[in-house]
Amino acid sequence: MSEDEAKRLSDRDYDRRPIGNDRRGFFVRFGVSKQNYDATALERWYQRHDGGVLVPVQLVEVKKENVLHVVNGSDDELW
Numbered sequence: 001m002s003e004d005e006a007k008r009l010s011d012r013d014y015d016r017r018p019i020g021n022d023r024r025g026f027f028v029r030f031g032v033s034k035q036n037y038d039a040t041a042l043e044r045w046y047q048r049h050d051g052g053v054l055v056p057v058q059l060v061e062v063k064k065e066n067v068l069h070v071v072n073g074s075d076d077e078l079w
Contacts, residue, residue, distance in 0.1 A: 006018060006019045
């Protein structure tokens, strides 16, 4: 998994935090690059577990953070 994919994808559907650089080595993408006689299968992500076992995993896009702007009221009261 590339660094950009680790920032963009999450394996945790409940809070959608990014995978990050420390865990990106546990994820592998598999796909067929050439297939002559049938429809090409979609690429699939797998997570590496103990003993090198690869288990299919569903990755989701990282949740966009809501940016809050703090207003101190000093210069916003000019209306």
